[in-house]
Amino acid sequence: MSERLFARMAVIGCGLIGSSVIRAARAKDIVGEVAVADVSPAVLDRVRALGFADTVTADAAEAARHADLVVLAAPPLAIGQIAAEVARKLKPGAIVTDVGSVKTVVAEAFAASLPSGVFAIPGHPIAGTEESGPDAGYATLFAHRWTILTPQPRQDEPYRAAVARLTAFWEALGANVELMDERHHDLVLAVTSHLPHLIAYNIVGTAADLEEVTRGEVIKYSAGGFRDFTRIAASDPIMWRDVFLANKDAVLEILGRFTEDLQALSRAIRWGEGDKLHELFTRTREIRRGVIEAGQETPEPDFGRHHDEG
Amino acid sequence: MSERLFARMAVIGCGLIGSSVIRAARAKDIVGEVAVADVSPAVLDRVRALGFADTVTADAAEAARHADLVVLAAPPLAIGQIAAEVARKLKPGAIVTDVGSVKTVVAEAFAASLPSGVFAIPGHPIAGTEESGPDAGYATLFAHRWTILTPQPRQDEPYRAAVARLTAFWEALGANVELMDERHHDLVLAVTSHLPHLIAYNIVGTAADLEEVTRGEVIKYSAGGFRDFTRIAASDPIMWRDVFLANKDAVLEILGRFTEDLQALSRAIRWGEGDKLHELFTRTREIRRGVIEAGQETPEPDFGRHHDEG
Numbered sequence: 001m002s003e004r005l006f007a008r009m010a011v012i013g014c015g016l017i018g019s020s021v022i023r024a025a026r027a028k029d030i031v032g033e034v035a036v037a038d039v040s041p042a043v044l045d046r047v048r049a050l051g052f053a054d055t056v057t058a059d060a061a062e063a064a065r066h067a068d069l070v071v072l073a074a075p076p077l078a079i080g081q082i083a084a085e086v087a088r089k090l091k092p093g094a095i096v097t098d099v100g101s102v103k104t105v106v107a108e109a110f111a112a113s114l115p116s117g118v119f120a121i122p123g124h125p126i127a128g129t130e131e132s133g134p135d136a137g138y139a140t141l142f143a144h145r146w147t148i149l150t151p152q153p154r155q156d157e158p159y160r161a162a163v164a165r166l167t168a169f170w171e172a173l174g175a176n177v178e179l180m181d182e183r184h185h186d187l188v189l190a191v192t193s194h195l196p197h198l199i200a201y202n203i204v205g206t207a208a209d210l211e212e213v214t215r216g217e218v219i220k221y222s223a224g225g226f227r228d229f230t231r232i233a234a235s236d237p238i239m240w241r242d243v244f245l246a247n248k249d250a251v252l253e254i255l256g257r258f259t260e261d262l263q264a265l266s267r268a269i270r271w272g273e274g275d276k277l278h279e280l281f282t283r284t285r286e287i288r289r290g291v292i293e294a295g296q297e298t299p300e301p302d303f304g305r306h307h308d309e310g
Numbered sequence: 311m312s313e314r315l316f317a318r319m320a321v322i323g324c325g326l327i328g329s330s331v332i333r334a335a336r337a338k339d340i341v342g343e344v345a346v347a348d349v350s351p352a353v354l355d356r357v358r359a360l361g362f363a364d365t366v367t368a369d370a371a372e373a374a375r376h377a378d379l380v381v382l383a384a385p386p387l388a389i390g391q392i393a394a395e396v397a398r399k400l401k402p403g404a405i406v407t408d409v410g411s412v413k414t415v416v417a418e419a420f421a422a423s424l425p426s427g428v429f430a431i432p433g434h435p436i437a438g439t440e441e442s443g444p445d446a447g448y449a450t451l452f453a454h455r456w457t458i459l460t461p462q463p464r465q466d467e468p469y470r471a472a473v474a475r476l477t478a479f480w481e482a483l484g485a486n487v488e489l490m491d492e493r494h495h496d497l498v499l500a501v502t503s504h505l506p507h508l509i510a511y512n513i514v515g516t517a518a519d520l521e522e523v524t525r526g527e528v529i530k531y532s533a534g535g536f537r538d539f540t541r542i543a544a545s546d547p548i549m550w551r552d553v554f555l556a557n558k559d560a561v562l563e564i565l566g567r568f569t570e571d572l573q574a575l576s577r578a579i580r581w582g583e584g585d586k587l588h589e590l591f592t593r594t595r596e597i598r599r600g601v602i603e604a605g606q607e608t609p610e611p612d613f614g615r616h617h618d619e620g
Contacts, residue, residue: 221456
């Protein structure tokens, strides 16, 4: 554990993910110094109080200076500006990565702003909770989860070594690492993450706007399924606004499929076609089994919600 | 605890809910004898092995005979037939209730089949997990959850006393009890439970049918939100087929609203209207806060999924 992967790591944007990266890297002792920058003075105060960073500043370029690893942990649409800001002070040979949910826009931003002497490797740890801010992070957030890296189509040895080093970093944090083309990443995530969030936001909004059913009733009787959607629909609003705007094409394509299927389901209900409903409801159980077998979920029913009850 | 509410309880249909009612009633010692009937020989074998019933039979009418409380815990569309079956052997003064997610069809089935000498009180405990069968139940399933009773519009004293007795029964199991008109119940549940399940089944089906994204990828990267939908979409297929067929009108009405809102959201994404997205995503957070404040959810992020990880 004394073999540190990076002498100095800079984390620009210290919310749930950024602070978890730091906590996990500290816990595994794989980085030396840690510098943090954030645009929010309140976040900077919390980071100082939490005490996990050596340098805490509002100046992203200053934090990134001298760093061997620069992690941009800001909302997708802010990445372009931050990359441009830190570019001029980056150390030659530094690895620059991010943790955002959309990768095509990040690949474009990196290509447009970063100097050729650094190694730009967009990344995305698929982990999170509905909480936000530096207090919400924890060291085991990435354990047994997947982190996808979307390297540039470069085959030179120094770049490949940088990808291997960043892979080792994420693996040290407990993640499984997969390499993927950024466009494919954005389509996969549109299905497994972006559409689920869009649907959850939408259903919670629909429920809040009904006239015949009060908001109090919706909340009171939410244990029948609705509460699971409220959890997802409580995710960070700015980050998710950016995700949908940044991954517009893939999200609209998947949403089109979803709507088409929903119309067919609606029609089956209207015409009392029980067999069609039963067929779908049986098929979806298999996917659940796959999720549990793949270790991406606990099989425990109700997530142990009843365990805290008398 | 020695004041037993019912000398003999019959539970017809012994799955997750039926077996939880028995376990909870046993734990609180509020019933004397327990008789169980089920159409499935496999379920009957499990019930015998679990040992929580005094009588185990395939004959619903036989189980219901002599019972003071008869709980029909079968899928919504099976209730009519079971009510007709047990009707002729019911003890005068017995309370007959059910636990289904749709109440208008049950009110109609009870009115059509049950003799006037028994007290028919449809009911619905809003609790459950995605698991099915007698092994899946547990005694604290109803604790701090709501149970809705939808009594007939009768004001006579014996009926009111029966409603009070059934209310006391559910309260003894740990539930909060609310009385409601059956049509309103069906609309409220269409929002808080039926639509969420329909959406979850649909999105899992859509994801399984894509060509460009493999099923393996969907499962592998499900931690980004999709896995929460797979949990709901693993619920009992027959029960849910029945729910949608039995509550068709309310489900289609709420689904219409949902689809309308989703189209507006889709349009906002297409035209890059970030403010509209941000406004919705902020509003939905308040509902989440309400759900937690109402004690219908734990505030714990990620349901403690990371707790079992090293």
